[in-house]
Amino acid sequence: MGADVLGRRAVLALLATLAACGDPASRARSRIDTAWHRADLDALLQRWLAHAPLPGGGFQTQFNRAWQPLPRGELELTAQARLVYAFAAGHELTRDARYLDAARRGADFLVERFVDPVHGGFFHAVAPDGSPRADIKRAYGHAFALLALGQVWRQGRDVRHRDAALKAWGAVRTGFFDARGGLVNECGRDFKPMAGARTQNPVMHMFEALLALGEATGDAGVLAGARRLGDFVCYQLLQGQADGGARIPEWYDEAWQPLPTQAAGGYIDLGHQFEWAHLLTTGAAVSPVYAQVAERVLAYALAAGYDDNDGGCGRRAFPDGARTDMGKGWWQQAECLHALLVTAGASGRNDLWRRYEQTLALVRDQLADAAQGGWRAAEALPCKTGRCTDEQPDPYHMVSLHHAALRLAGATAQAG
Template structure:
C-alpha cells in the first residue's frame, strides 16, 4: 500500500477540494441554512449579554473575561456602546423579545445623552464611566456604528427620535469626515479638523453598511446618494483586480496612503484583510439594489477571498494576504469566521451553488466545534484556532459580527 507523506497528502486533498469546487458551481442546491442553530446561538449570545452588560444608567459594561467577570473600564467607547445597541435591536427584530428592544432603547438614550457633541455635532470618542466627555476627538469608525445602531433601532422600534438622531449624525458625517477624493478621514478633532496620515478602508466599509441600513429604514434619498457615493468610491477607486494566475477575482486592500494608494508591501504595512473581503462581499450584495455593479463586484471579491484565504481541508478562512506575495496568514480568528459564514450564506442563497453550501456547512462545523462556548453562552475570542494551543483570549468578544450573521440567516430571503 502506497503511503503519502503528510504534507503531500494535505496538498492532494486541497487539490481535490479545489477540483470539486470548480465543478460544483453548475450544481444548484435548495437553501441549506441551519436556521435552528442560528436561532439557538442568537438566543444564547443575547441572553448572556443581557444578563451582564446593561448598567443602571442605560449604558453598557463591555469588558468581561470568559467567566463573565467584569474587567474594569477606565472609559466607555463609542464603537462598543453602539455595537451593543445594534445587537439588541437586531435581536428584537428576529426574536420579538421585548427585553432586547428595551435594552437597545436605554443604550441609545445613554449614547445620545452623553456622547453627542452639543457644539460641533457628531459623537465624542469616549466618555468617563460617569458619562462625562473624555476623548473628544471624532473617529469615523465609531460614527459608522452609531449610525448603524440608530438606523437598526428605528427600523425595529419605529421611534422618530432615533430616525432624526440618525439623520443629524449623517449630516455631521457628511460635513466633517469626507475628504476631497470620496473617502473618509479616519479621525478628526472635536471641531472636525481632519488628522492627516494613512487611511483605512474599514470605516468606509462600515459607513456603507450603516447607510444601507438607514436607507432601508427611512427611504431617505440623500442617504441613498451617500451610500452610492461610498460604494462607487470603493469599486472604482479602491478595488484591485487580480490576475488569473493568482486565482482571479478582486480585493480591497486594508491600508492606503493619504492619496488612497494601497500600501505596496508587507514591510510598508500593506495587507489584505481576508475577513473584510468576505464582509465586503455580503455588503455589496446588499447594495446591489442601489447599483447592479455592486453585485458583480461582490462575486469577484468573494472569488478572491475563497482562492486566497479559504481552507478547503478544514473549513474557515485565514486572516491576511499580502500585496507583494508571501505566505498567507491562515490563523483563524473568531470574527473572520462569522463574516466568512455570512458571505457564504448570502451568496449560496442567491445562486444555489453547491460548492458554497458545502463550504458554509464545513465552516459551520468548525465554528460549532472550536468557537462556540455553549456553557458560557458566547464565542471564544480566538485570534488563531485552536484555543488549546493558546490562540484564544480570556475575554468575551462583543456579539456584533455574530448577531449580524444570525439576523441574515434567519430573515426571509429579500427581507
C-alpha cells in the same frame, strides 16, 4: 386511496422539488441551519442582557470568559453602539421585548451623552457618568452609531432615534469625506481632519450603516451616500487580479495609494474581503454593479484564504506575495460564514452552500461555547494552542451573521 391520487401527489412533490432546486430563496430556506443560528443568538444575547446594562444607561462591554466584568475607565462609542445594534437586531429576530428595551436605553444614552452639542457628531468616549472623556471624532465609531440608531428606529419607531441618525449622517457627510471620496479616519472635535494613513475599514462599515439606515428610513440622501462610498471602493480601491478575482487592500497613504509591501504595512484582510462580499451583494439594490464586484471579491477571498480541507478562512494575504497568514481568528470565521450564506442565497451555488456547511461545522465545533453562551476569542484556532484569550468577544459579528441567516431563511419572529 386511489392510484390516480397517489400519482398526482407524486407529480406535485416532484414539481415542488424541482422548483426548489431552481429557486435560490427556497434553497436558502432548506440549507440554512435556522435552529442553530437561533439557539446561538439566544445563548449570546441572554448573557449580554444579564450582564451588560449599567444603571446610568450605557453598557459594560468587557468581560472575561466567566462573565466577570473587566476594569473600565471610559465608555467607547463603537463598543456601546455595537451592543445597541445587537439588542435591536435581537428584538427583530425574537420579538423579545427585553432586547428592545435594552436597545432603546442604549440608544438614548448615545443621543444624550455621546452627541456633541456644539459641533455635532459623536464623541469618541465618555466617562461612566456620561461626561466627555475623549472628544475626538472617529469615522469608525460614527458608522456603528448610525447602524445602531437605524436599527433601533426600525424596531422601536421613536423619531428621536431616526432624527439623531439623520443628523449624525449630515455631520459625517460634511466632516469625514476627503477630497478623493473616502473617509478621514479621525477628526478633532470641530471636525478638522487629522493627518495620517487611510484605511478601508471605516468606509466599509459606513457603507454597511448607510445601507441599513436607508432601508429603515427610505431617506434618498442616505442611499446616495451609500452609493457614493460603494462607487469609491469599486472604482478607486478595487484591485483586479489576473484570474478575474479582485481584492480591496486594507491600508493606504493619504492619497489613497495602497501600502505596497508587508514591510511597509500593506496587507489584504481576508475577513474584510468576505465582509465586502456580503455587503456588496446586499448593496446590489443601490447599484447592480455591486453584485458583480461581490462575485470577484468573493472569488479572490476563496482562492487566497479559504481552507477547503477544514473550512474557514485565514487572516491576511500580502500584496508582495509573502506567505498568507492562515491563522483562523474568531471574527474572520463569522464574516466568512456570513458571506457564504448570503452569496449562496443570492446565487444558489452548491459550492458555496457546501462551504457554508463546512465552515458552520468548524464554528460549532471550535468557536461557539455552549457553556458560557458566547464565542471563544480565538486569534488562531485551535484554542488548545493557547491562542484564545480569556475574554468575551462583543456580539456584533455573530448577531450580524444570525440576522442575515434568519432573515434569508424567512425565520424572523412575527410581531405579536
